[in-house]
Amino acid sequence: MILLFLAAAVPACATCHPAEAKSHAATPMMHALTPARDSAILKANPQLQYQDGNYRWRIAREAGEPVYSVTDGNQAITAKLQWAFGFGEMGQTYLYEHNGALYESTLSYYTLTQSLDFTPGHLDRPRRNIKEAAGRLIDPAEVRRCFNCHANNKTDPMIAGVQCEHCHTGAAAHVTSHSKMTRLSQAPAEEISNLCGACHRTWEDIAASGPKSVLNVRFQPYRLANSKCYDATDRRISCTACHDPHSVTSHQTASYDGKCMACHAEGKVCSVARQDCVTCHMPKAEIPGIHFAFTDHWIRVARPGEPYPQ
Amino acid sequence: MTHPESVDGLANYGAALAHEGQYDEAIAQYGKALTIAPDNPQVLLNLALSYYKTGRYTQARDRFQSVLPRLQPYSPPHRQISFLLADCDIRLGQYKAAVELLDPWDRKSPDDMGLAYLLGTALLKDKQLDRGAKVIDRILRKGESAESRLLMGTAKLNSLDFTGARDELQKAAELNPTLPEVHGSLGLALLGLSQADAAAAEFRKELDVDPNNFAAVFQLAILAKQEQRFEESRKYLARSLSLRPGDAAVLYQSATVDIASGKLDEGCRELEELVKLSPDFTEAHVSLAGVYYRLKRKEDGDRERALVRRLTAEAQARQPAAK
Numbered sequence: 001m002i003l004l005f006l007a008a009a010v011p012a013c014a015t016c017h018p019a020e021a022k023s024h025a026a027t028p029m030m031h032a033l034t035p036a037r038d039s040a041i042l043k044a045n046p047q048l049q050y051q052d053g054n055y056r057w058r059i060a061r062e063a064g065e066p067v068y069s070v071t072d073g074n075q076a077i078t079a080k081l082q083w084a085f086g087f088g089e090m091g092q093t094y095l096y097e098h099n100g101a102l103y104e105s106t107l108s109y110y111t112l113t114q115s116l117d118f119t120p121g122h123l124d125r126p127r128r129n130i131k132e133a134a135g136r137l138i139d140p141a142e143v144r145r146c147f148n149c150h151a152n153n154k155t156d157p158m159i160a161g162v163q164c165e166h167c168h169t170g171a172a173a174h175v176t177s178h179s180k181m182t183r184l185s186q187a188p189a190e191e192i193s194n195l196c197g198a199c200h201r202t203w204e205d206i207a208a209s210g211p212k213s214v215l216n217v218r219f220q221p222y223r224l225a226n227s228k229c230y231d232a233t234d235r236r237i238s239c240t241a242c243h244d245p246h247s248v249t250s251h252q253t254a255s256y257d258g259k260c261m262a263c264h265a266e267g268k269v270c271s272v273a274r275q276d277c278v279t280c281h282m283p284k285a286e287i288p289g290i291h292f293a294f295t296d297h298w299i300r301v302a303r304p305g306e307p308y309p310q
Numbered sequence: 311m312t313h314p315e316s317v318d319g320l321a322n323y324g325a326a327l328a329h330e331g332q333y334d335e336a337i338a339q340y341g342k343a344l345t346i347a348p349d350n351p352q353v354l355l356n357l358a359l360s361y362y363k364t365g366r367y368t369q370a371r372d373r374f375q376s377v378l379p380r381l382q383p384y385s386p387p388h389r390q391i392s393f394l395l396a397d398c399d400i401r402l403g404q405y406k407a408a409v410e411l412l413d414p415w416d417r418k419s420p421d422d423m424g425l426a427y428l429l430g431t432a433l434l435k436d437k438q439l440d441r442g443a444k445v446i447d448r449i450l451r452k453g454e455s456a457e458s459r460l461l462m463g464t465a466k467l468n469s470l471d472f473t474g475a476r477d478e479l480q481k482a483a484e485l486n487p488t489l490p491e492v493h494g495s496l497g498l499a500l501l502g503l504s505q506a507d508a509a510a511a512e513f514r515k516e517l518d519v520d521p522n523n524f525a526a527v528f529q530l531a532i533l534a535k536q537e538q539r540f541e542e543s544r545k546y547l548a549r550s551l552s553l554r555p556g557d558a559a560v561l562y563q564s565a566t567v568d569i570a571s572g573k574l575d576e577g578c579r580e581l582e583e584l585v586k587l588s589p590d591f592t593e594a595h596v597s598l599a600g601v602y603y604r605l606k607r608k609e610d611g612d613r614e615r616a617l618v619r620r621l622t623a624e625a626q627a628r629q630p631a632a633k
Contacts, residue, residue, distance in 0.1 A: 126473050141506035141537070190603045190611075207596040207618050212626070226619060232603050232611060310626045 012175040013164045020246040021164075027248055028087035029162040033150035036081035036095075041088050041109050042066045050107050050116040055133045057107050057116060059094075068096050068105060070134040077134045081105070085150055090292040093119050095146075096135065102143055103135035110291040123289055149199035167195060167245065184240065190225075190232035196239045197221035212310040217285040223297035226309070229263065230299075236262045253278050317347045325356055333360045351380050355391070362394060365522030365553055371398040384418065396428055401524060402554055405436035423449060427457045431491070434464045456486030463495055472502030488519050494526040506533055524553045531563060540571040558588045562597070569601050577601055592621050 014021035024030055036042060046061040054072045059081065061067070069078040079096040086092045090112075094105040106127075108119040127133040138146070152159040152166050165171040173179045184192065194202050197219075206212075206222035216222055221239065224230055230237050242259045243249055250256075253276045260277040264270075272280065283302045284293040296302075298309060324339030340357040343350065358373030374395040381388040392411055399408035412429040419425055426445050433442035442465060449458045463478035479496035482489065497512035510533050516526035531546030544567055550560045561584050569577035581598040585591060599614035 132473075137503075137505065139505040139507050142504050202600075203615070204596050204600040207599075207622070208593040212622065225615070233608050307626070310622055 013171060023244075023248070024164075024246040027246070028089050029245065031087040032085070032162050033147070033160040034084045035160065036066045036084045037064060039066065039084035039092065041092050041111075042081070042084065045109070045114075048109065048116050053127075055127060055130075057133075059107075059116070066094075068094065068134075070106070070130060072130055072133065075130040077130050079103075079134075085146065090290065095138065098131075098134070102138045104138055105135045106133060112291040117291065118289060120287070120290055162199075186235070187238070188233045188235060189230065189238035189241075192235075192238040192240050193221040193225060196245075214285055214308050215287055216310070217287065217294045217296050217308075220297040224299070227297070227299035315342075317343045317350055317353065320346075321350070321353050321356060324353075324360075328356065328360050328363070333364045336360045337364075351377050358394075362398065367398045367401045367522075367553065368555055371395060371402065374398065384415075389415065393425070393428060396432065400428075400432055400435065401522065403435075403524075403557070405432045408432035409436055409438070420448070423452055423455075423457070427461065430461045431464065434461065434468055437468060439465065439468060454485070456482045456489045456492065459485060460489060460492055460495065463499065464491075467495060467498055467502070470502065472499050475499035476503060487515075490520040490523065491516070493519065494523045494529075497526065497529060501529065506536070509533070522553055524550060527553065528560065528563075531560075531567075535563065535567050535570060538570070540567050543567050558584060558591055558594075562591065562594050565594075566597055569597065569604075574601055574605055578605060590621065592618060595621070 042048075042059065042061065045059075048059040050057045056071050056073075058069045059066055060069070066081040067078060068081050069076060071077075077098065079098050081094045081096050082102070083095040084092050085095070088109070088111050091108050091110040093108040095102050096105060097103070104119060104122075106119060106122045106125075107116040109115070110117050122136065125132070125136065147158070149162075151161065152163045167184065168174075168181060170179065170181050174181050184195070187195070197203070197205065200221055201219035203222045203225035206216050206219050210216070224237070224239070225232075227237075235241060236259075241262070242256055256278050257275050260281075270277065270281075278295065280302065281299050282295050282297060285296045285308060286293045296308075300309070320339045320343035324336040324343065327333075327336035327339060337357060337360050340353050340360065343353045344357070347353065354373050355377050358370045358377065361367070361370035361373065374391055378388070378391050378395065381391060392415060396408040396411045399405070399411065409429065409432045412425065412432060415422070415425055416429050426449050430442055430445035430449065433439075433445060442461070446458065446461045446465060449455070449461060452458075459478050459482035463475045463482060466472075466475035466478060476496065476499040479492060479499055482492045483496060486492070493512045494516035497509040497516065500506075500509035500512060510530060513526040513530045513533075516523045517530075520526075527546050528550045531543045531550055534540075534543035534546060544564070547560055547564045547567065551557065551564070554560060561580065565577045565580035565584065567577075568574075568580060578598070578601045581594055581601065584594045585598060588594065595614050595618045599611045599618060602608070602611035602614060
């Protein structure tokens with residue numbers, strides 16, 4: 001079991017970078033991990049239930065704490081939810097402790113349906129007993145990987161959520177001695193892809209180990225690097241060229257046109273349209289059971305009926 | 311009295327050393343004996359056994375193969391050497407060769423459960439699942455045993471039913487905790503269930519039972535790499551390579567350990583060698599592309615990445631759903 005502590009966000013960064021600190025505070029990354037008791041989703045939904053076969057799941061608020069319970073009518077497991085993963089753009093998954101070990105909840109909350117449903121990867125898991133129905137045991141090595149991405153484990157005590165130093169290595173030293181920091185805004189596309197890919201999966205991760213199916217639409221650095229227009233050395237096609245990690249992601253498709261035009265303003269330009277490029281060239285793809293349509297970052301001329309390029 | 315430098319003298323001395331567990335010294339004596347009598351079957355056999363005992367399965371296999379044709383077909387020594395040779399093949403990942411070697415014996419002795427177990431292992435590892443299932447049935451009809459549970463677990467591992475495999479293999483371990491392969495296979499099932507720490511513990515138990523279990527040594531190397539314990543990983547990889555010389559998967563992991571520990575040029579060179587030997591090894595091309603980019607060799611990186619895309623697209627086109 002890893003020991004987890006909470007601390008306030010590093011206020012030192014905000015002193016000199018107030019705009020970034022303020023806008024970042026509203027991002028899903030900032031809230032990638034919260035103590036379950038503080039989850040806005042669970043506060044707004046004090047009673048959540050789900051039934052599948054003999055099993056009935058329930059998340060209910062008791063004395064200010066979210067309590068997860070599963071029963072098959074004869075036996076039951078009840079545990080206090082410890083951690084909520086994800087801000088809820090797509091959904092939220094929970095960890096609970098049982099007999100000294102951490103488990104991933106079988107059910108997650110999905111924003112689109114505003115209800116519980118199976119956590120990705122859980123639908124086909126065997127549920128031969130109440131323990132298996134409740135959740136999946138998380139090995140300490142996997143726990144470390146979960147918190148590596150969803151928390152600022154680079155600081156001690158741990159800070160929940162993705163904060164400044166998660167990406168800006170050396171921030172602590174910079175605060176105390178004003179030492180030089182790497183200017184990520186000047187980094188080439190490949191470097192940024194690998195930085196973001198440390199959590200969102202790199203091209204190498206997926207190309208080597210999969211998944212090679214629509215399931216990989218979630219892993220944007222892999223999809224982007226397969227695009228014909230991807231150039232490892234060109235900043236104009238890096239993750240941060242379109243997405244400011246300090247701000248909430250825009251869902252206005254037209255807001256990305258300027259990014260495309262940074263390269264395509266001259267020469268061969270699309271014969272169909274001059275706006276909303278991403279609606280055609282970055283089609284949405286749904287992963288079965290996840291109740292969310294992901295934007296496919298493999299930028300291409302997507303023809304109707306063509307199979308999803310893996 | 312036997313002259314100490316005669317074939318018999320050297321062979322006897324070698325056998326005495328082997329009996330004391332001094333296999334390397336025994337191998338040296340057998341080597342001297344073979345310089346005098348290169349085709350002496352007893353010396354060749356003893357040499358093979360010493361290689362086998364020390365996990366040098368390629369050398370052991372070569373010697374067993376040279377001895378086998380000189381034995382009377384289907385005699386007890388022929389049977390013993392055939393089984394040892396098949397075990398070498400299995401340990402070297404040459405499952406088809408093991409099946410071919412064991413099939414005639416199985417037709418001759420269908421009630422030999424030791425043989426059935428060995429054949430079942432080779433069939434399942436060679437993904438001949440239907441034939442493997444029939445062998446498992448035969449073993450199960452003889453009653454519950456650790457061997458039958460191990461084969462069931464192996465079959466479930468093959469079909470990626472990690473939970474089922476774990477349950478079978480835990481039962482096998484309860485029935486016979488010293489049966490080779492049990493803990494190693496249980497480790498693989500636990501890895502499939504993302505329980506890396508528990509898997510590592512099982513791989514270590516396997517090495518207590520069988521220090522030459524390739525899968526256990528190799529997986530411990532990968533787990534150590536993932537935890538950034540690179541020196542430990544290198545030791546396990548060196549051991550893996552001694553068990554399976556030239557194994558592409560081991561060479562690939564060695565290169566990635568070098569890359570992960572910052573030795574980019576060395577890792578790059580190793581990967582370039584590897585893709586020459588195994589041009590369809592997609593993962594090696596993937597890592598090579600990555601290291602080219604890190605070395606600022608964009609054109610090389612682009613070329614490798616394009617190659618990976620082509621290999622992936624070809625694999626997708628071969629999938630039934632794509633047709």
